[in-house]
Amino acid sequence: MDSAVMAGLRRLLEPDGWGLLETLPPYSEETAMRLSEGLRSRGVDPDLVAAALTQSRLRGRAASKFGDFASGMLFTQAGLEQATRLSVGAHHARRYVAAGSDLVADLGCGLGGDAMALSALGVPVLAVEADEATAALATVNLRHFPTARVRHADAMSLDLAAEGADAVFADPARRTRGGRRVFDPAAYQPALADLLALRETVPALGLKVAPGIPYSALPRDTGAQWVSVDGDVVEAGLWFGPLAPEGPGRSALVLAGDDAHILTESEKVAGTDAGAPDAPARAGEVRAVGEYLYEPDGAVIRAGLVARSAEDLRAGLVSEGIAYLTGDEFVDTPFATGYRVLDHFVFGLKRLRGYLRERSVGAVAIKKRGTAVEPERLRRQLALKGDGEATIVLTRLAGRQSVLVVEPLT
Structure with a gap:
């Protein structure tokens, strides 16, 4: 962690720093400069002002992940980006409650998000973090939970048996020191293989991994689950044993909001190994465009369950390898967004421009999949004028670059 950032965090942990932070109003970019100048004019140390305003800004951003808890927590930018949303952490925690876990070792606890969710359900946690400053922030964030302990240590050096841990949760670092994302599971810190080896000591193992993890990297004994929140894919989790x-x-x-829905491969498909974690995704049937178009949720796509979703929707793929589905009847589902198909034709700039101008369309929402067309560039090229609005989907139909004009359905 940058030395200046560490120094600022230390100041905030002192009584005057914490007091200043607690008196700040909700962060606003429009008023931050004026607020900073006012504090400095009153003699408040400029470095402390900068640290407090940074935390105020991070707390504002963290509200989408931690809700009201964010106003009493401390963050780093990197830690916040990797932190588990509290709503997702609650689903993690319920697995440990159902398994009857007596002590969860949270390895690489970061800012303590998952430990908070576990503690809120009464599950004792030993939260371990290798970075000293991050461990200090986790201690602050977990201060209201007496069943949570934070330890500054190398997670892989922990003697799980000696600690009495009967379950493990691990969130390995997936960014380089420079902030670049790491996609190779062998380059996680700790490496995925090292974490998987913990099953020999503690079978009740849960791991948070990148959503883009290849199926070939998944052990045969894992329950792998991809999670989306309000349409955004936020993580994949690997779960073992109980x-x-x-x-x-x-x-x-x-x-979505307070609702939670789970889609799984219904059964192993005859003649395939579709139900196995490391099996390729089923291809699905291609159909001609029907009256409705469905855009599967990102978690459904990542989990390789597009063909599974198509079965429930009585729909088929618009083209091989494209995760849009089409059918002749509307089926309401939490696993896909539905659209009514108004028209469709082979893509051509001149034809599309004329089509939209004839209908006085001045604003167009552009969705795409399976095409190299850049929506913003296309929007400029269309140069539309008018009071109407339209939604178009750029994709392949039976292998040809095409346009679908659609109407979103609630």
Whole structure:
């Protein structure tokens, strides 16, 4: 962690720093400069002002992940980016409660988000973090939970048996020191293989991994679940032993507001190994465009369950390898966004421009999949004028670059 950032955090942990932070109004870019100048004019140390305003800004951003808890927490930018949303952490925690866990070792606890969710459900946690400053922030964030302990240590050096841990949760670092994302599971810190080896000591193992993890990297005994929150894919989790009562396989957890929906491969498909975690995604049937178009949720796509979703929707793919589905009847589902198809034709700039101008369309929402067309560039090229609005989908139909004009359905 940058030395200046560490120095600022230390100041905030002192009584005058914490007091200043607690008196700041909700962060606003429009008023931050004026507020900073006012504090400095009153003699408040400029470095402390900068640290407090940075925390105020991070707390504002953290509200989408931690809700009201964010106003009493401390963050780093990197830690906030990797932190588990509290709503997702609650689903993690319920697995440990259902498994009857007595002590969860949270390895690489970061800012303590998952430890907070576990503690809120009464599960004792030993939260371990290798970075000293981050461990200090986790201690602050977990201060209201007496069943949570934070330890500054190398997570892989922990003697799980000696600590009495009967379950493990690990969130390995997936960014380089420079902030670049790491996609190779062998380059996680700790490496995925090292974390998987913990099953020999503690079978109840849960791991948070990147959503883009290849199926080939998934062990056969894992229950792998991709999670989306309000349409955004936020993580994949690997669950083992009593934490995966549903058994090995891939699933999608779709969270929208207070609602949670899970889609799994219904059964192993005859003649295939589709239900296995490391099996390729089923291809699905291609159909001609029907009256409705469906855009599967990102978690469904990542989990390789597009063909599974198509079965429930009585729909088919618009083209091989394209995750849009089409059918002749509307089926309401939490696993896909539905559209009514108004028209469709082979893509051509001149034809599309004329089509939209004839209908006085001045504002167009552009969705795409399976095409190299850049929406913003296309929008400039269309140069539309008018009071109407339209939604168009750029994709392939039966292998040809095409346009669908659609109407979103609630």
